[in-house]
Amino acid sequence: MTPAARPSDPTAVLAPGIADVLDAALDAVVAMDADGRVLHWNRAAQRTFGFAPEQAVGREMAELIVPPRHRDAHRRGLARLLSGAAPTLLDQRVETQAIGADGSERAVELTVTRLPQEGAPIFVGYVRDISDRLAAERELRASRHRLLEAAYETRRRFERDLHDGAQQRLIGTGIALQLLRARVDDGDELAALIDEARDELTAATAELRELARGLHPAVLTQGGLRPALRALTGRAPIPVAIDGVPAGRLPTAVETTAYFTLAEGLTNVARHSGASSATIAIEQDAELLRVTLTDDGRGGAVVGAGSGLAGLRDRAAALDGRLWVEPAAGGGTRLVLEVPCEPV
Amino acid sequence: MSPSDPDGAPAPAPLRVLVADDSAILREGAARLLADAGFDVVAQAADADELLRKVRAHKPDVAVTDIRMPPRGEDDGLRAAVRIRAELPHVGVLVLSQYVEEAYVEALLANGAAGVGYLLKDRVADVARFTDALHRVAEGGSVLDPEVVALMMGRRTAQDPLGALTPREREVLGLMAEGRTNRAIAGALHLSERAVERHVTAIFGKLDLETTGDDHRRVLAVLRYLEAVGE
Numbered sequence: 001m002t003p004a005a006r007p008s009d010p011t012a013v014l015a016p017g018i019a020d021v022l023d024a025a026l027d028a029v030v031a032m033d034a035d036g037r038v039l040h041w042n043r044a045a046q047r048t049f050g051f052a053p054e055q056a057v058g059r060e061m062a063e064l065i066v067p068p069r070h071r072d073a074h075r076r077g078l079a080r081l082l083s084g085a086a087p088t089l090l091d092q093r094v095e096t097q098a099i100g101a102d103g104s105e106r107a108v109e110l111t112v113t114r115l116p117q118e119g120a121p122i123f124v125g126y127v128r129d130i131s132d133r134l135a136a137e138r139e140l141r142a143s144r145h146r147l148l149e150a151a152y153e154t155r156r157r158f159e160r161d162l163h164d165g166a167q168q169r170l171i172g173t174g175i176a177l178q179l180l181r182a183r184v185d186d187g188d189e190l191a192a193l194i195d196e197a198r199d200e201l202t203a204a205t206a207e208l209r210e211l212a213r214g215l216h217p218a219v220l221t222q223g224g225l226r227p228a229l230r231a232l233t234g235r236a237p238i239p240v241a242i243d244g245v246p247a248g249r250l251p252t253a254v255e256t257t258a259y260f261t262l263a264e265g266l267t268n269v270a271r272h273s274g275a276s277s278a279t280i281a282i283e284q285d286a287e288l289l290r291v292t293l294t295d296d297g298r299g300g301a302v303v304g305a306g307s308g309l310a311g312l313r314d315r316a317a318a319l320d321g322r323l324w325v326e327p328a329a330g331g332g333t334r335l336v337l338e339v340p341c342e343p344v
Numbered sequence: 345m346s347p348s349d350p351d352g353a354p355a356p357a358p359l360r361v362l363v364a365d366d367s368a369i370l371r372e373g374a375a376r377l378l379a380d381a382g383f384d385v386v387a388q389a390a391d392a393d394e395l396l397r398k399v400r401a402h403k404p405d406v407a408v409t410d411i412r413m414p415p416r417g418e419d420d421g422l423r424a425a426v427r428i429r430a431e432l433p434h435v436g437v438l439v440l441s442q443y444v445e446e447a448y449v450e451a452l453l454a455n456g457a458a459g460v461g462y463l464l465k466d467r468v469a470d471v472a473r474f475t476d477a478l479h480r481v482a483e484g485g486s487v488l489d490p491e492v493v494a495l496m497m498g499r500r501t502a503q504d505p506l507g508a509l510t511p512r513e514r515e516v517l518g519l520m521a522e523g524r525t526n527r528a529i530a531g532a533l534h535l536s537e538r539a540v541e542r543h544v545t546a547i548f549g550k551l552d553l554e555t556t557g558d559d560h561r562r563v564l565a566v567l568r569y570l571e572a573v574g575e
Contacts, residue, residue, distance in 0.1 A: 163412065163442055167465075168367040174469030175373035182380060182471070198469065205466045209443065219445045222418045227447030234446060239500040277502055 014040060028127040032061045034120050036078050048108075048129050050101030061125075065098045067105055082121070090114060098127065106131040141320065145253070148318040152256045155216045162212040170205050174198060220259055224249045228259055229280060236278075237270050243281040246343075250289065254341045257319060258282065258291045261312050265293040265335045268308055273297025275332060289341040296332040301325045309335070358382055359482050362398055364389035364409040364421060365440075374408065374468050381475050392420035399428050399435055405482040406436040410465070411448060422448055430455060436481035440465040444491045446571070453486075453567060457523070458560040461487030486523035486563040493521040496570040505573055508550045516543040521566045525559050 014022075014031075019040070022029045028045035032038055041056040049056075049065050056064060062071045081087055089112055098108045109130050115122045181194045220228035226245050233240040249255070262280055269275050275297030283290045303309040303325055316323035321339035328334040361383045365371040368390070375385045386402045389395040391414035399407050407428055409421040425437040436459035441448055449462055461481040467473050467489065477487040497506065497518055506514060512533075519529045526544065530537045548555045553565050 160417075164367070167442060168370050171465055171468060172367070172369035172373050174466065175370070175377050178377060178469050178471055179373075179380065201469075202466060213443055218412065218443060219447050223447055227445065230447065231445055234495055234499045236500065239502045241502070 028125075028129075030056075030061070030125045030127065031115075032123045032125065034078075034082055034122075036060050036062055036075065038064065039122060040124075045127070048100070048106075048127060049098070055101075065100070067097050067099050070097070087114075095130065107134050144318040145320075148257075148315055149253050152216070152253060156221065159212045159216040159218065162208060162215075163218070167205065167208055167212065170201060170208065174201050174205070177201065216256075217259070220255060221252075225255055225258060225282065228255075229262065232259070232263055232266065233280065236266050238275060239277045240266065241277070241279045243279050245280075245282045246284045246289075248343065250284075250341055253319060254289060254339055257315050257321075257339065258289065258337065260315070261291060261323065261335070261337045262293055264308050264312055268301065268335075269293070269295045269297060269333075273299075273301065273333060284341070284343055287340055287342055289337075289339045291337040291339075293335040294328045294332060295334075296328075296330060299327055299331050299333050301333045301335075312337070358384040359406060359478060360384045360386045360402070360404040361478060362387045362389065362395070362402060362404040362407045364392075364395040364407065364413065364424075366390050366410065366413045370410075370465075370468070377468070377471060377474075378478075381471055383475070383478065391415055392424040395421070395424050396427065399432065403432065403435060406438055406478050408438045408440065408478070411439060411441050419448070419451075422451055425460075426451060426454065429460060433459070435459075436484070437461070438463065438477055438481050438487065440468065441489075444489065444495055446492065446496060449488065449492055449567070450571065453564060456560065457486040457564040457567070458558075459484045459486075460560075461523075462492065463487065463489045464491055480523060484560065485525070486560045488522045488563070488567070490518070490522055493518050496521070496567070496573075499570075499573060501573055505551065509547060513543055513547050513550070516540065517547050517566065520544065520547075520562060521570065523559070523563050 019042075022040070022042040023044075025042060025044055028048040029040070029042045030038060030045050031040035038056045038059055038061055041051070041053040045056070046052055051064065062074045066074045077089060081090075091111070091113055093109055093111050095107060095109055097105050098110075099105050107130050109128045111126045113124050113126075115124060177194055177198050181191065181198070184190045184194060217228050217231065219231060226247065229242055229245055233242060250258075266278065269278050273295050275295035278293060278295040281292045281294075301309070303313050303323065309323070309325065313323040316337055316339060319339045321337060323335070323337045326334050326336065361378055363371055363375050363378070363385060365374070371388050371390065375388055378385050386404050387398040389398050389409075392409075393415060395407065395409055395413075407425070409425055411419050411422045413421040413424075422439060425439050428435055428437050437452075438461035439448070439452055440463055442465050444464060452460055452462055459481055461477050463474070463477055467477070480487050497514070506517070509517065515533060516529055519532060524532065526537050526540045529535070530540045533540070535543075545555065547553075551569055553569060556562050556565060
């Protein structure tokens with residue numbers, strides 16, 4: 001059986017009935033001989049690449065559907081395979097690019113197998129166009145990122161609105177009460193009522209201040225992670241050392257995620273770990289920001305339901321990053337956040 | 345700066361004050377409150393640029409300013425305050441802050457603590473505290489909100505260098521950090537000035553700080569110490 005001798009009779013390489021089976025497949029199935037010429041081309045291959053079987057069979061696969069920049073590699077790979085070298089591509093799914101009859105490129109998932117038979121080798125490729133899937137994945141990632149940004153922006157706006165609106169009005173009310181109080185004698189029963197109202201107002205203002213701060217600390221917007229983390233650790237119930245924070249500014253979503261990861265992480269440490277101290281470290285290399293929170297507590301924390309860490313993991317993922325916990329040396333826990341981020 | 349007793353006795357002439365805040369409610373309210381309390385409110389400003397312009401024109405004894413103000417809507421008021429201190433040493437600045445932030449205090453005191461104040465904004469409605477702060481700043485003293493001092497002193501640290509202080513010494517340290525004079529500390533704690541002096545000497549000894557005559561230098565020394573503890 002010499003495959004090169006049968007370009008005009010493509011189905012001859014296949015047992016009777018097999019061509020019908022292949023034509024029923026939704027994925028493109030193409031067969032190629034040892035010279036790299038097309039032996040078989042099913043219907044799905046026609047749909048995917050735009051060549052009819054009679055146009056495809058007998059032509060070199062490389063010229064037909066392999067993008068010009070990959071052709072040499074394709075030919076070298078085939079030659080290497082025929083020389084008896086260990087296969088690098090066979091029997092696994094790989095993602096690559098292919099071109100169609102109209103010259104357009106599309107992303108494909110490809111599996112190449114060698115038919116188990118005597119004589120000259122025949123290779124079969126199973127090709128699935130995954131352009132739509134990849135585009136959908138990209139859009140999903142992008143929309144997840146946008147949702148995170150929108151959530152952060154909403155919190156920033158609430159804080160700003162509270163600052164510019166309710167908080168100013170409450171202080172304005174306090175001033176009005178004070179002006180009123182100055183016009184009432186100390187012994188007057190109104191004086192006690194006004195003082196009571198002022199005390200309530202002071203408490204409300206303080207509560208609102210903490211609420212607004214928790215929504216989004218203004219100092220994070222103004223000064224970045226350094227002053228914001230200093231303020232965060234200053235309010236922590238256990239000593240928290242800061243072991244290096246990049247001085248420069250980072251993209252807003254990255255700064256905000258790093259901040260809230262550490263804020264939530266510190267809350268967890270204080271509540272559950274029994275730790276007596278913790279350390280924050282932020283390192284930045286060429287493409288990755290790595291944030292760690294290490295405590296000396298009893299360990300055993302997991303990213304799961306109720307730990308508050310699951311939400312943090314989702315935020316990390318929305319930035320194409322990762323978040324996990326691991327045992328720290330000495331028995332504590334280390335919370336790690338890694339986010340792709342180039343230095344600004 | 346009006347000539348007066350450095351320990352806060354009221355100056356004979358009314359203090360000339362400028363009030364800057366982008367909220368009209370607050371600006372007008374504070375101006376009225378100050379006028380009622382006998383201050384001369386020489387001008388108002390609604391943003392940081394107007395603040396700088398009017399301070400240069402009026403040269404008030406004290407400029408009171410919000411931190412977050414136009415044009416950028418970030419810490420523009422704070423930046424203007426730092427500039428005023430550098431440019432016009434005779435104009436004190438009292439910065440009003442919505443939030444207690446050490447970073448604001450550090451920026452404000454970067455070039456010294458004389459004639460500088462930092463108060464939580466709600467304190468405006470506490471006339472006695474507000475007017476006392478204005479007098480102290482006008483006289484070249486320093487004023488720090490008790491909340492920010494409490495935050496700085498409350499920071500948990502591995503070594504706890506303040507652990508060597510007695511509870512009374514911690515109280516005295518806190519009041520020093522707020523910018524109080526020995527006489528004011530004595531009044532607040534019902535002690536004699538001599539007793540306060542002894543506490544101060546003990547505190548500086550325990551914390552290994554150099555004693556200094558000036559109250560605002562003392563504030564700075566104490567704050568630098570507390571900042572370093574938090575590093």
